[in-house]
Amino acid sequence: MSFLTQAKTKRIVAVHGWSGVVLGLLLYVCIFTGSIVVFQEEIDTWSQGVLTHNEGVGPRVDHHFRTAAREVDEKYYEEITIFGTPDGNVRYLFRTHVTGENGGIEDDVVQLTVNPETGEVVDRWEGEITERERNPKAALGDFWVDLHVQLYMPRPWGLIVTGILGLAMMAAAVTGILLHKHLIRDAFVAARDRARLVGSRDLHVLAGTWGLPFAIVLAFTGAFFSFAISLGLPVMAMLAFGGDQAALMEAFLGASKDLDLSPAPLASLDYIIADAVARTDSYVQAIEIKNYNSVSAEVSVRLAAAAGSLSQFTLGYDGVTRAFLGESPGFGSAPSLSDDLVSIIGPLHFGNFAGFASKTVWLGLGLAVAYVTATGMLLWTKRREEVPLWQRFRQVIIITIWGLPVAMLVSAVFYFVTLPAGDPEWWTPAGFLAGVAIALLVGADRELAERRLRLCFALLCVSLPILRHLTGGASWSEALVAGQISVLAIDILLLVGGFILLKQMRSGRSNEPGMFVQEPAE
Amino acid sequence: MSLWLTLIAILISLAGISYFASTDNRRRSIHRMPQIERRRFAWLARLFTFAPGIVLLLSTNWSGLSIWAGAVMVLGWNIAALTPKNYSDLKQFILSSKAQLTQSAKTLKNRFAGREPWPDGVTYTLIEKATKRRTINAEVSQLEARIVALEARLHRLESEKAELVDVIQPEAKRTKQSD
Numbered sequence: 001m002s003f004l005t006q007a008k009t010k011r012i013v014a015v016h017g018w019s020g021v022v023l024g025l026l027l028y029v030c031i032f033t034g035s036i037v038v039f040q041e042e043i044d045t046w047s048q049g050v051l052t053h054n055e056g057v058g059p060r061v062d063h064h065f066r067t068a069a070r071e072v073d074e075k076y077y078e079e080i081t082i083f084g085t086p087d088g089n090v091r092y093l094f095r096t097h098v099t100g101e102n103g104g105i106e107d108d109v110v111q112l113t114v115n116p117e118t119g120e121v122v123d124r125w126e127g128e129i130t131e132r133e134r135n136p137k138a139a140l141g142d143f144w145v146d147l148h149v150q151l152y153m154p155r156p157w158g159l160i161v162t163g164i165l166g167l168a169m170m171a172a173a174v175t176g177i178l179l180h181k182h183l184i185r186d187a188f189v190a191a192r193d194r195a196r197l198v199g200s201r202d203l204h205v206l207a208g209t210w211g212l213p214f215a216i217v218l219a220f221t222g223a224f225f226s227f228a229i230s231l232g233l234p235v236m237a238m239l240a241f242g243g244d245q246a247a248l249m250e251a252f253l254g255a256s257k258d259l260d261l262s263p264a265p266l267a268s269l270d271y272i273i274a275d276a277v278a279r280t281d282s283y284v285q286a287i288e289i290k291n292y293n294s295v296s297a298e299v300s301v302r303l304a305a306a307a308g309s310l311s312q313f314t315l316g317y318d319g320v321t322r323a324f325l326g327e328s329p330g331f332g333s334a335p336s337l338s339d340d341l342v343s344i345i346g347p348l349h350f351g352n353f354a355g356f357a358s359k360t361v362w363l364g365l366g367l368a369v370a371y372v373t374a375t376g377m378l379l380w381t382k383r384r385e386e387v388p389l390w391q392r393f394r395q396v397i398i399i400t401i402w403g404l405p406v407a408m409l410v411s412a413v414f415y416f417v418t419l420p421a422g423d424p425e426w427w428t429p430a431g432f433l434a435g436v437a438i439a440l441l442v443g444a445d446r447e448l449a450e451r452r453l454r455l456c457f458a459l460l461c462v463s464l465p466i467l468r469h470l471t472g473g474a475s476w477s478e479a480l481v482a483g484q485i486s487v488l489a490i491d492i493l494l495l496v497g498g499f500i501l502l503k504q505m506r507s508g509r510s511n512e513p514g515m516f517v518q519e520p521a522e
Numbered sequence: 523m524s525l526w527l528t529l530i531a532i533l534i535s536l537a538g539i540s541y542f543a544s545t546d547n548r549r550r551s552i553h554r555m556p557q558i559e560r561r562r563f564a565w566l567a568r569l570f571t572f573a574p575g576i577v578l579l580l581s582t583n584w585s586g587l588s589i590w591a592g593a594v595m596v597l598g599w600n601i602a603a604l605t606p607k608n609y610s611d612l613k614q615f616i617l618s619s620k621a622q623l624t625q626s627a628k629t630l631k632n633r634f635a636g637r638e639p640w641p642d643g644v645t646y647t648l649i650e651k652a653t654k655r656r657t658i659n660a661e662v663s664q665l666e667a668r669i670v671a672l673e674a675r676l677h678r679l680e681s682e683k684a685e686l687v688d689v690i691q692p693e694a695k696r697t698k699q700s701d
Contacts, residue, residue, distance in 0.1 A: 188546040190553070190605040203603075210599035214592065307524050308583040344584075351592075354585045357525055361589050364596035 004178065016175035017380050021393075023168045024377040025400050026151065028370055030165050032404055033148035034222070035366025037141070038351050038359045042486035044086065044141040047415065049474035051482035052088035056304070057284045059277075061090060062269040064119035068092055069292065071121075072110050077293060082269075083286040090116045098128070139424040140415040143432070144408065149226075152429065156230035163230065166223025169369075172376070173215045176208055183209055200382050204375040211368040218369060221349035260295040267322035269299070275324065276301040276315050285312060295320060300328055310353045311343040374401050395446050402453035403439025409460035410435030416464075416471045454501060461498030465491035528586040531574030532593045538570030539598045553606045 004012070020027075037043070044050065061082060069080075069092070076094035085091050094110040106128050113123035135142075143152070150158020177183065187209050191202035208215075266289065273284055282303040290298045297319025305312050316325035329339040347353040351362025374397070381394040414431025415424045442456055443449035468491070469475065479487035543549065545561050561567070575594075578587040604612070632638040633649075636657050640650035 185548060188543045188549045188602045190549060190603055190608075192552055206603055207599060210595050210602065214595055305585065308581075308585055310584045310588065348588070354525070354589060357528070358585065358589050358592075361592035361596065365592050368596055368599060 009179065012175045012178050016172055016179055019168045019171050019175075020373070020376045021380050023165055024373055025397070026161070027165050027169060028373045028377075028400060029151065029404055030148060030162055030222075031169075031218075031366060031370040031373060033144055033408070034218075035363050035370060036408070037145050037148050038362045038366065039486075039490075040141050040145055041086075042359075042490065043144065044138050045484055045486040046490040047140045047412070047419075047468075047473075048137045049468075049472070049487070050086055051474055051478060051484055052086065053483070054084045054086045054088070056084040057082055057090060057273065057287055058084075058116050059273055060270055061116070061273070061287075064090075064114055064116070065092060065269060066266075067119055068112050068114055068121060069094070072112070074293075076108075076110050078291065080289040080292055081286060082289075085113065088116070089113050089122060136422060136425050137419070139428045140412055143411060143415075143428045147432075159226045159230035163223050163226030166219045166226060169215060169219035170223065173212055173219060177212065180205060180209070183212075197379075197382055200375065200379045204372060204379050207368055207372045207375060211365065211372050214365045215369045215372065217348055218366070221345045224345055225349065259291060261291060262295050263293060264295045264297065264320045266293055266297055266319050267299070267317070271322055272299055272301060272317050275317075275322075276303060279315065279324075280306055280313075282306045289319060291319070298325075305347070305353050310347040313343075391446075395443065395449060398449050399439055399443035399453070402450060402457060403436060403443060406439050406442075406453060406456050406460060407432050407435025409457065409464060410438060412464055413460070413467060416467050416473070420471055451505070455505060458498045458501035458505065461494045462502070464494050524583060524586055528578070528583070528589050531578055531586070531590050532597070534574045535571050535590070535594050536597055536601065538567040538572075539594070539601055541567040542571070543601050549602075550606075555606055 065082065069077075072094045076096050078097065079095040081093040081095070083091055083093075090113075092112045092114065094112075095107050096109075098106055098108045108128055109126070111123075111125040112121050114121055146152050146158075149162060151161055152158070153161060180186070186205060189202055189206060191206065192199045269287065273287070276284060280303050282305070284301055285304050286302040288300040288302070290296075290300075299317040299319045299322075301315045301317065303313055303315065314328040314330065316328040317323065318325060327335065329335050331339045331342040351358050351365075377397045378394065381390045381397065384390040385394070411428050411431035414434065415428045418424045418427040438456065439453060442452045445452070474482075474484070474487050476488055476491070479485070541561075541563060545558050547557050550557060571594075575587065575590055578590055629638060633640050634653060636653055640653070
């Protein structure tokens, strides 16, 4: 970029470097955990030892649904959602809106969990949705997701911080493009001697060049999710609608129609499901019924992304005449480009649009961006290695790079140990803090920090599948019989990864400078 | 089917990227390798690299296109990040692994056939015992068969001998009487 003067280049270097150094550690935590929780469903299956499958909503729900609905007060007929659960049951969520203690509108729900074969209600829960207890068995997956989404901070502060991190990442990516004059020319320059400064630069530049498009996508979509909920809606409502969020939603989603709540029977759900499946060649993930058993009843059928498509979609039906009303936009009152763009933000961020294949690719991309962040921070400190303060910061970076996976695995250890006692929700975050303490202790020696942390990580990788099995987790044979490959895949990945690391450390390679440490200094 | 097409698209693009990586003069000069005068298949490599993505785009296979783009970025980075020394190490590793595997298979076959001894160790000893037992059983069966055959032969010879005695004895009696 020859249009940049020396002074401008210097300023851009400062923006690129300082934004990375100030927020880099948190950014690394956010990106690394995000890469792992791409596999949240699989992690839940693995940690909970679930041997059943979420079958979605089957073709015959109508009879069982109507029978169950008779047991629920009519005031909850305002909105009903039907969806499959991971343990193979179907859940009916009957919902009405109430004014909460803080004056905001909250959902008051009756939640029935039903066996799809027999129609038997296996669980009934009532209350405001914000009070609903989390599933203690899902504590590990939930904690790792919280760590990624809001760095385990209270709302909305965590979301604001991760939103800022997304913007910082965008700034780093854009300034990186401006700074690096030979982006294409250097796309194949493998790192020279890693012990030298130029080698560190090569590592960062190469990973940055290849990971740049995804880094921008990830940063934008992540910042969108963080800010849309925490700041976007309240700020927009305040500026344009005098603080009236309901008016804002009406402007976005279209004005609500005049409702005729006189009684009328709901059309057959089985017919609607069959029609939706026939139109789309997909399967039903959820059904939403508004104003059940009234003239204004509407049924929306949410279907999984069809082959070749990125996002799921929703078909609308008249709840009484079962007439097909067309595809319902997720954003706005009519199909539009904004609706299309909003609908792909989720799949592009989560990478869950094509099952295991897309998740694996997204894991790789996420780890590549985490690597860029880590090597960038190390490069910055290497350029200032004569300053003791930066050397100490370098050690903190090393501890964070290896300490984060160590702490995550220690939280998993605490989860498995406390799962039989039924209290992993408190112990899993406590385990993470214990892991952080271990990382700080193990990494206290500057020379040996990376080697010791790698050893810790390898030992945890190898011991975790054994611990999972000893604490009552599903065995490999049970998982295979049930077709739950996730249990085997994660166990094998941990074992193989751990053994490879241990083998590397036992062989001569353990004496080499670490993956991130480039010693001796130039 | 869609996933297989995407996988093929990724492999084709990686072939193109590999060609670019192996013929990149800047990379070669940095790693002290001889320069290449000109890339003979540059257009073909460009076609290999980008055409699969264009095909996925034109066929509006959005999920395939996203997976292709992501995989090309990650794997392309890995291809570019390996130094020529890494490649030669990898090649050496693959060749030595192949040789080791062939040798191991041959040795295992010989051991099961009893042509080579098993090394010490509990598992090997058990296998060796089982193999030895099978060999001994086979030898015993052979010997038993041989014994049966020899016994039959013995029996036949004995009966032939008895017949010969019967023939000789009357003749001897007759000779005695005439004397």
